[in-house]
Each structure stands twice: as structure tokens, then as C-alpha cells.
């Protein structure tokens with residue numbers, strides 16, 4: 593059984609980024625859906641303040657939909673693409689399957 597790939601999935605050099613990933617995965621990120629609970633803000637009022645979409649600031653909104661984080665999301669996609677291409681190169685897989 594190959595455990596190397598599993599180890600790569602958590603290979604993040606920056607301590608701050610590792611901590612944020614752990615918080616997002618564990619539901620402890622400082623997003624309004626969580627912080628609102630600490631301050632007893634009604635769930636439907638835990639709206640994102642970084643954009644004007646009027647959506648709950650939860651993990652999905654933060655990672656996928658918030659228009660206030662478009663540049664950061666583009667940088668994340670670029671880094672993910674580089675990482676996948678590097679893994680494909682290491683494994684001898686051609687990523688251009690036409691899908």
C-alpha cells in the first residue's frame with residue numbers, strides 16, 4: 593500500500609496556512625457562521641462582510657463564492673494546478689486527457 597500520496601496532501605510549509613486549513617476542516621475558522629455563535633448572533637444574520645452577496649459566511653462561501661476573495665482564489669487555483677501538474681509529472685501521467 594502506498595502512503596506517500598496521503599502524506600503529500602498535508603504538505604504545507606507555512607505554519608499559518610496549515611493552521612487555517614485545520615480550522616476550516618474542523619469548523620473552527622473565524623468565519624461569521626462560527627463567531628456569530630460565540631456572540632449569539634442569529635444564524636441568518638451571520639452574513640459575509642467581505643462582499644455584497646448577502647450570503648452566510650460559512651466555509652463553502654469563504655472558499656468558493658465570496659467575491660471579496662477572487663484574487664486569493666485565483667492564486668489558490670494556480671498553486672493547485674502547479675501541484676497537480678508536478679504530481680502528474682512525478683507519476684508519469686499526462687494531464688491532458690481531453691476531458
Ligand SMILES: [Zn+2]
Nearest residue numbers: 640642643658
Ligand atoms: Zn463574501
